[in-house]
Amino acid sequence: MNNMSPEVALHRISPELRPLLCNVVRNGRVGLDSTNCLRVTDLKTGCTSLTLGPCCDRFKLHIPYAGETLKWDIIFNARYPELPPDFIFGDDAEFLPEPSELPHLVQWDAGKSECLLQLVKELLQQYHQYQCQRLRESSRLLFEYDSLLEDSSYHHNMEVYAGRKNSWTGEFSARFLLKLPVDFSNIPVYLLKDTALDPGEDVALLSVSFEDAEATQVFPKLYLSPSIEHALGGSSALHIPAFPSGGCLIDYVPQVCQLLTNKVQYVIQGYHKRREYIAAFLSHFGMGVVEYDAEGFTKLTLMIMWKDFCFLVHVDLPLYFPRDQPTLTFQSVYHFTNSGQLYSQVQKSYPYSPRWDGNEMAKRAKAYFKTFIPQFQEGAFANGKL
Amino acid sequence: MAASISGYTFSSVCYHSANSNSDHEGFLLGDVRQEETVSISDTQISTAELLQIVEIHNHDPCAQLFSFYDYAGKVSEENLNSILKDRRKKVIGWYRFRRNTQQQMSFREQIIHKQLTQLLGVPDLVFLLFSFISTANSSTHALEYVLFRPNRRYNQRITLSIPNLGNTSQQEYKISSVPNTSLNYAKVVKEHGAEFFDKDGVMKDIRTIFQVYSALQDKVQAVCVEVEQSERVKEKFQEDVNKLKQQIALRKRKTAEEKRLREVQNADSRSTPEENTEPPEASLLSRITFHAPSAPERPSTSPNPPSYTDLLSQDDSLLSSSSPPTSAALLPRPQAVGSPGHPTPGPLGMGLAMGLGLSLGTSPNPVTTPSTPYLGNGDGSSSDSLDRQAAGQEDDDDDEDDEDDDEEDEDSSEYENLVSETTHLQMVSASVLVPGRPAALSPDGDARGSQTT
Numbered sequence: 001m002n003n004m005s006p007e008v009a010l011h012r013i014s015p016e017l018r019p020l021l022c023n024v025v026r027n028g029r030v031g032l033d034s035t036n037c038l039r040v041t042d043l044k045t046g047c048t049s050l051t052l053g054p055c056c057d058r059f060k061l062h063i064p065y066a067g068e069t070l071k072w073d074i075i076f077n078a079r080y081p082e083l084p085p086d087f088i089f090g091d092d093a094e095f096l097p098e099p100s101e102l103p104h105l106v107q108w109d110a111g112k113s114e115c116l117l118q119l120v121k122e123l124l125q126q127y128h129q130y131q132c133q134r135l136r137e138s139s140r141l142l143f144e145y146d147s148l149l150e151d152s153s154y155h156h157n158m159e160v161y162a163g164r165k166n167s168w169t170g171e172f173s174a175r176f177l178l179k180l181p182v183d184f185s186n187i188p189v190y191l192l193k194d195t196a197l198d199p200g201e202d203v204a205l206l207s208v209s210f211e212d213a214e215a216t217q218v219f220p221k222l223y224l225s226p227s228i229e230h231a232l233g234g235s236s237a238l239h240i241p242a243f244p245s246g247g248c249l250i251d252y253v254p255q256v257c258q259l260l261t262n263k264v265q266y267v268i269q270g271y272h273k274r275r276e277y278i279a280a281f282l283s284h285f286g287m288g289v290v291e292y293d294a295e296g297f298t299k300l301t302l303m304i305m306w307k308d309f310c311f312l313v314h315v316d317l318p319l320y321f322p323r324d325q326p327t328l329t330f331q332s333v334y335h336f337t338n339s340g341q342l343y344s345q346v347q348k349s350y351p352y353s354p355r356w357d358g359n360e361m362a363k364r365a366k367a368y369f370k371t372f373i374p375q376f377q378e379g380a381f382a383n384g385k386l
Numbered sequence: 387m388a389a390s391i392s393g394y395t396f397s398s399v400c401y402h403s404a405n406s407n408s409d410h411e412g413f414l415l416g417d418v419r420q421e422e423t424v425s426i427s428d429t430q431i432s433t434a435e436l437l438q439i440v441e442i443h444n445h446d447p448c449a450q451l452f453s454f455y456d457y458a459g460k461v462s463e464e465n466l467n468s469i470l471k472d473r474r475k476k477v478i479g480w481y482r483f484r485r486n487t488q489q490q491m492s493f494r495e496q497i498i499h500k501q502l503t504q505l506l507g508v509p510d511l512v513f514l515l516f517s518f519i520s521t522a523n524s525s526t527h528a529l530e531y532v533l534f535r536p537n538r539r540y541n542q543r544i545t546l547s548i549p550n551l552g553n554t555s556q557q558e559y560k561i562s563s564v565p566n567t568s569l570n571y572a573k574v575v576k577e578h579g580a581e582f583f584d585k586d587g588v589m590k591d592i593r594t595i596f597q598v599y600s601a602l603q604d605k606v607q608a609v610c611v612e613v614e615q616s617e618r619v620k621e622k623f624q625e626d627v628n629k630l631k632q633q634i635a636l637r638k639r640k641t642a643e644e645k646r647l648r649e650v651q652n653a654d655s656r657s658t659p660e661e662n663t664e665p666p667e668a669s670l671l672s673r674i675t676f677h678a679p680s681a682p683e684r685p686s687t688s689p690n691p692p693s694y695t696d697l698l699s700q701d702d703s704l705l706s707s708s709s710p711p712t713s714a715a716l717l718p719r720p721q722a723v724g725s726p727g728h729p730t731p732g733p734l735g736m737g738l739a740m741g742l743g744l745s746l747g748t749s750p751n752p753v754t755t756p757s758t759p760y761l762g763n764g765d766g767s768s769s770d771s772l773d774r775q776a777a778g779q780e781d782d783d784d785d786e787d788d789e790d791d792d793e794e795d796e797d798s799s800e801y802e803n804l805v806s807e808t809t810h811l812q813m814v815s816a817s818v819l820v821p822g823r824p825a826a827l828s829p830d831g832d833a834r835g836s837q838t839t
Contacts, residue, residue: 044486
């Protein structure tokens with residue numbers, strides 16, 4: 001019943017209602033958090049138990065909203081599939097949307113498969129307004145909301161969940177979920193390709209939880225879509241600053257935005273820099289290039305001959321190049337170590353400066369090779385065996 | 387606020403709902419009344435409690451969904467009127483049935499309810515929600531119902547009581563105050579009522595039954611009087627019977643005494659050393675016989691069985707008869723005094739009070755005996771047997787002397803029996819000899835002493 005796969009749900013629902021549910025399950029991305037799609041559970045029927053299936057016509061829809069999951073009951077009648085559904089809004093017993101503001105309910109058309117999904121989106125909008133209304137119970141939080149509302153970048157990209165008042169302590173809590181206006185479009189495609197699932201929209205969401213009405217306990221959290229997270233170097237790479245006590249969202253959120261933007265820029269720059277580096281090496285070493293990463297420009301392998309001594313140089317470019325220095329690995333083509341590997345030496349510190357351009361780096365690298373090779377050769381002959 | 391619905395209305399709603407293949411809805415008709423309860427207690431003067439009671443008399447199912455509202459949930463007054471017609475005034479709520487859903491008002495239901503409250507002008511309009519939950523394998527189905535009053539902010543759920551639906555072993559069958567509003571019913575009752583009700587409105591049957599009851603009571607009273615009289619007559623008869631019994635016993639004792647004296651004289655003439663043991667017994671026995679009359683001071687009307695000693699004395703006469711003591715001689719016969727030597731043991735296997743004489747010898751003249759050979763039943767049966775045997779005894783007296791020898795041989799066997807049981811006799815006699823000694827309680831509370839077997 002729970003964690004039902006969409007296909008199972010579609011199989012059990014009454015055939016006349018299937019198109020509506022199909023649309024919801026397959027295309028159903030509502031709200032800011034579009035990485036989580038809508039889920040359907042608890043399929044039941046309103047027909048007598050003697051009716052042969054599939055005849056399910058009522059179910060629970062799980063909708064992600066402001067970090068919470070809303071569980072709404074949707075009730076159809078399989079015998080009258082042309083009729084619009086009824087809703088039970090779970091624990092939000094006081095939420096009563098205005099029917100006139102639900103055009104897809106007033107002009108319900110069971111023939112249009114997207115009708116249900118559109119209706120759910122309209123209900124969600126009404127729900128958002130209802131939650132914002134509830135913020136009135138705390139003037140501080142209402143202020144936060146209003147200030148964000150004025151900023152056009154956040155106005156339409158905000159979900160608010162005003163939590164239930166704790167009946168014992170009388171505390172009121174709220175959560176703001178904001179979609180950060182950060183441009184991810186310039187992130188090189190290769191960085192976004194590695195995720196197994198459909199990455200969906202690239203989005204960064206900032207969730208700020210106010211555990212009390214006076215904003216003394218505030219917990220921010222950044223959510224990145226998987227591809228962005230990967231592109232920026234994993235979840236550990238990005239740390240957002242703590243919410244300053246006495247601060248407010250209208251100041252804090254832009255801070256986080258800037259941080260994120262900087263990071264993205266850095267990543268983009270790094271990519272370009274790496275490309276430049278590789279290009280310079282290609283032009284300097286020409287035929288000596290064995291192979292290189294033509295997508296991410298993270299690796300380069302050269303084969304160099306010096307006084308009849310051949311060797312390989314592997315260059316590994318880190319993510320935060322040029323800030324971080326590339327690693328050079330020298331490898332002999334003749335000598336093996338005891339473990340059967342080709343004899344190699346890694347060099348991490350050599351003359352380098354992040355301010356050099358690609359050309360300069362290639363020239364300097366060449367010069368370094370010349371000084372280092374005799375040393376390497378000796379080492380190879382001494383420690384390796386043919 | 388309390389609410390009640392009659393059993394038949396409830397079952398009718400359930401029937402309609404369960405038979406529909408989709409959600410189902412309708413209106414509830416009835417009355418709302420206010421009950422004021424004034425309670426007076428010692429601690430306070432009086433408290434008045436106002437309770438609003440909603441009574442659901444009837445229901446009006448809707449033929450289909452969306453029959454009086456549109457997709458947006460807007461109620462059409464026109465459609466409402468066409469459904470309800472003149473029953474509109476009686477509407478106190480509405481109901482909805484939906485399978486496998488939560489017991490919570492839905493979005494559309496709330497919207498409709500608000501509008502109905504306004505249109506019908508019922509401020510406390512109620513909403514009855516039925517939900518039918520079935521288990522996955524259809525083995526168990528539960529019909530749940532909740533009555534809401536959504537127009538209140540708090541305490542929105544009201545208990546709905548159905549009279550006589552519940553554990554009737556602890557409650558009486560209640561007559562509900564919900565009236566039967568059927569016109570047909572009222573007509574029929576009016577037409578045929580006179581056959582059942584008299585002018586006071588009391589059912590005729592009740593009066594008839596009461597008359598029967600009174601008649602029965604009178605009869606019972608009369609019978610009581612008769613019973614009393616017959617009891618008194620019986621009491622008197624019993625007295626007479628007891629007196630007669632005493633007389634008979636006395637006479638018998640006298641004859642027995644005479645006979646014994648004669649025998650003693652005979653025995654003395656042929657006395658042996660072994661007889662030395664006997665005289666004490668004889669004297670004992672004679673003492674028994676002597677004291678027997680005085681010992682039991684029975685009231686004439688008491689139905690107590692005669693004492694053991696009485697029976698012993700009675701048996702003396704029995705044993706002297708030639709007729710074998712097949713019936714009456716269930717008691718040991720003490721008369722085997724003076725028998726020559728040790729008696730040959732006879733096939734005696736019975737106890738003291740059990741057909742002792744039945745195994746003794748043959749019976750040339752069997753005497754028909756009553757089936758209950760116990761003497762001293764107190765109901766006269768024993769006296770019957772005694773009478774008969776007494777009669778037989780008198781007849782056979784002439785034959786006794788001739789058959790003495792024979793009898794003595796027989797008696798010798800009896801004597802052995804008696805020897806073995808003399809200890810018992812002694813115990814009995816000891817108790818008789820000292821009539822004045824009160825029963826002494828043994829440590830464990832049993833009364834010992836003057837007891838008769």
